[in-house]
Amino acid sequence: MHQQNAGLRLRPVKNFDCITALRALGEENRLRILHLLLEQERSVTELAQALELTTYNVSKHLRVLKDATLVDCEKRGQQRLYSIAADLQQHLRRNKNTLDLGCCLFRFDELDRSLNQPSS
Secondary structure, eight states, X not given: OOOOOTTOOOOOOSSOOHHHHHHHHTSHHHHHHHHHHHXXXXXXXXXXXXXXXXXXXXXXXXXXXXHTTSEEEEEETTEXXXXXXXXXXXXXXXXXXXXXXXXXXXXXGGHHHHHTXXXX
């Protein structure tokens, strides 16, 4: 997933701290959360149910993703809805679903494939 692609011309994201983003992206449940948020915005409860995790654990993962500026949170009434951060959404649209951190590439289009592979 973190590989250079010679045929792809990308511009690195300026607002991302590479180390913080890599820490956030380096955990499978956070990748699973991002995968769901790429489809649509969701609440903590919806994410917890879909991933079969506790709302407490999902909230902890979302905090890490938010600190890494990968997700946004919007309060609607009593509910908080999470989505892929607006800057990241724009970057992914411009760069063919690839996040260029400057130090490495993270391919969101390969995320589905990697999450479905059994761990070794």
